[in-house]
Amino acid sequence: MLPLITFLVVSNWYAKNVVREKISETYRNTLDIFVRQTDRNLQEINNYLYKMATLDTDVGLLMSSPYGSDNYVLTKVRIQNEINRDIGFYNHLIDTIFLFNESKKSDLIISTSGPYGISQQVLQKNISDIIKSENKLISRNQWLIWKDSILPGEHFAIKTVPVTEGLYVGAIIKMSDIREQLSIQWDDGAIGESGIYKNNGKSLIEPLAGSPPQMTLEQLLVKDEPYRTVTDKTSGQNYMVMSRSSEHADITFNIGIPESNILKGLPYFQKATYFLAFGVILIFAMYLFFIRQIVIKPLQQLIAGMKKISLGMLDMRLKTNETVELVILAKTFNNMAEQIKTLKIGMYEEQLRAQKIELMQLQAQINPHFYMNSLNIIYNFAVLKDYEPVKQMSLHLADYFRFIMRVNRDLISLEEELKHVANYIEIQKLRFPSKLVCEFDLPPESKELMLPALSVQPFIENAVIHGFVNRKQTFRIKVAGSIFAAHEKKYLLLTIEDNGTGFPEGILPGLNGAGPLPQADTSRLGVQNVIQRMNLRYCGEVKISFSNATKGGAVVELLLPLQ
Template identity: 40%
Template sequence: MRNSLRTKIIVWFIGTTTPLVIFLFYSNYYSMTVLHNQISNSKSSVLYTFVSQADRAMKEASNYIYKYLDKEQDIYLLRDYAKDSDEYVLNQVSITNKLTKDIGFYNTIDAFFVYSQKNQDLIFAVQDTSMEITRMINQEIPRFVQNISPEKLKNWQVVQTATGYAIVKIVSVNEDIYMGSWINVGTMMAPLQDNKGNVDERYYIVSDEGQILSNDEWLISKSETLPKMMVELADKSYQIMKDTENKQNYLVIGSKSAWVPISFISVIPEKSLLQNLPYFQTALYFIPIGSLLILSVYLLFLRRAFFLPMTNLMNGMRKIAQGDLAFRLKESRVDEFASLIGSFNDMISQIKHLKIHVYEEKLRVQTAEMKHLQMQINPHFYLNTLNIIYYLAALKDYKTVQKMTMHLAEYFRFIMRNNRNFITLEEEVRHIRNYLEIQQMRFPDVLETSIQIPDVYKTFEIPALIIQPFVENAIIHGFQKRGKMFRIHITVAPDPVHPEQYFEVRIQDNGVGFREETLTYFMANDSSIDAGDENHIGIWNVIRRLKIVYKGQAQIKLFNGSDGGATVQMRFPFIKESQNKGEDERV
């Protein structure tokens, strides 16, 4: 599977597209970083300008307070007069007129004030003379002055009012009199709001502790993340704030004031900065999915145009290798595969015809070999019989010679009349009886034979002269102890392993048995052995004929019995006479 063409194409496609996708993501990240830096630098410059203006206004207000305390004496006289005296009232009017006149030079200052803690009297001048501002000044300044700690005097402080937040500077004139300046956060924010270049951009003033100095509900909902963000803004030019509600990112840029613990921050939606880039970002995330879809479509196309024809071709090769020469591949719509499949089918047809031709030629060769082997047996038996007749004639046993000659004539008459490859077991046994009677005529007192064949097996067919050579071999090679009774037993019985398919023929004698080299030679089961020793040409012919005729279904075993003597055990399949009517023409 790892070396398949399909796997290699997928790996190649992934290996090609993955670096491109990684490069696209990195390019997007780098572009976003550059854009954030550029926007933060631009907005930081704007914020720095406004923070500088606010710091300058607070510095000028502080200088005014100290200058007033240095040059004007009327503020010190408030302590010397009773609150209801004419001198106190005139001094109060003088301070009010002076503050009202001077506040016009400080546009970003909402109020200058003088507060007498002893008399609970507040003198102030405001830019906006509305009742709301006046009421707020009258309520908040006395409360703040009364609650302020000594260590916070002289520094600008952030105070919370009933309506919002303010920046306050208070200077203690003496134990009773205080002078200060008041700036509403809204007044400080006004120039920034008028300078917004983006309708979605928002400006805020936030304390160093992350306290939001405005009533903006949206930013107040993010108050949990602001303290940490304000700390990080001190080291970085910008921060990214994530809104979990609308799933948007915001670019946060800040600039810190040098006179008061506050920072001016700008909050810009990342979407408005990128304009159409979010669509490209979204498309960027779909690129891997699109790549997988393209790969799927591409593989589907390859499957239909390439893999299926290739798989069919490989399956066809496997079927041909298994011997199914009738298999043919279906035609393909792809021209290249159509040509290849056509050539493949033609090749299989030629192989099939060639195999049939080779098989037929092999049958002809086997038939010729079979006839040749059978012709070798016939002269062999004939010569042995003539040899016996010769000895009988030498002994002038003419009656026995006549009987043996009749047996021999009957044998050759049968061969010439039938000329068949298969005969019944009964016919084979009849030939063997004739042969054994001839041998008993030769050795009347020392040769004893017995043949046991059940009637059920008499009609089964076997190759002609397939048993007789072993009987002859027993007489020639086993019968060497002339003074001892030589016995030959031939039995036919069912095969002990597969009695329903095979029967067994056993030829057993009590002679000298097989030599070890003879057993080794014939039991090698090698079809390449030749006739070898001419004394055993009959046995070799039988073994070779069994291999040709039965294709391995028949078996033959040669061994020596435990009490001595040779034993030949032959196994034949059940074949009746009707089953071999056409066999003589085929084999």
């Protein structure tokens, strides 16, 4: 076997040198083409931003009109239409185009191919710091690399161009989009590993194929050599590593090709390997049969045990044999499984405690405005020496707060909740005599339904606060219910309807879960409180929908499971 092994070593050494040179040349050319194309795209977007800043008349007119004037608004509309058109043209390159008016209340005009709210939050949070950092760049053609956890993928490249003092046009490119373009060149996971890094050695994007090799970033970033051979510390695998840096951004593109993949195509190496393997099989057949009982079976048991542990079967334990090493391995595995089981049980218990505490905190929230208004009403009646309303108001107010402060009960009946609603309406009737009417139409069997406290009253309060605008006509609220069966379960459909102004159209998507509520809209805290408590209590089985009636007024529907 010695001549065969000598031939294999020499041919392998010679083939490695030849193949490395040819393979590295091919992949360097591919990487160079990709990096040059990326730089051309960045330069093209630079040119677009400079043209927009210098030649677009609407952008120039924006600063000449007073903020909020008709000319200013019309100019913004024209600019918005223009960048909406351009974002479609550059959709494969640009994620967001924006104008930032720093001198006029930090006004933002945004067009994006992604979620508008996320792009708006990222810019509002970071644009001032980005402009300051860009002013420190040596070249104005350079793109700044920024990070924000709100954005998918976190990292993005951003470029701003000043139009006049305080007015900037800019664009955002997500690093994840560049990664997708890179993955087109390396779409086969067996080819190698790819990554995007900052030039200072800090990784921006996770490698595209498989798990990253265990190498330092200093080893992966190759600047002055065509390629570098680096060894993975964990697997012992040798990688051919090549890097190229962008001219317009502080990023470096990296590829690492396993040498085992490079050598797959060598026919002589493969034939020699086959002959050698055949000889080894003949010589060591008996030895393999012997170690099957000593090593392979215990390892198979270990693999089966690991699979069962991964599926959640934490009672799995390994049996030991006479091999000292495998006895230690089996004992270590059994100890690990026991620790995982203990940790998982502790984690579930802690999660349940945290949910219960959160439920109690949410249930204990009090509306301070309602409290202060009620005290003012008592004061006014006392000044007028009208003591009978003072008595009624004091009793109703005491009952009201006695109810909402009872956080020691997880659930109450619907009948108790409706009594609390009636008590709240009586307080409001003292504020607005002969102007409030509340009707209840529910089946008798529904009143025994158990639900978290303050599940209905916040919707009534929200209707009075936001819907009762026209104080000259009577404001009517109707609470109706019906019981029906679906999917072998019984449900109560609870409808709360009023004849007020209804929900603003911009609020409905946020209330129905299709988008966020406006940040300044804190008056609907009680409604959000109810939604969160219902989801905690019923694990998402409750459905709450918000809409406007055709004849005017707000409609809230609660679908509750009968328990």
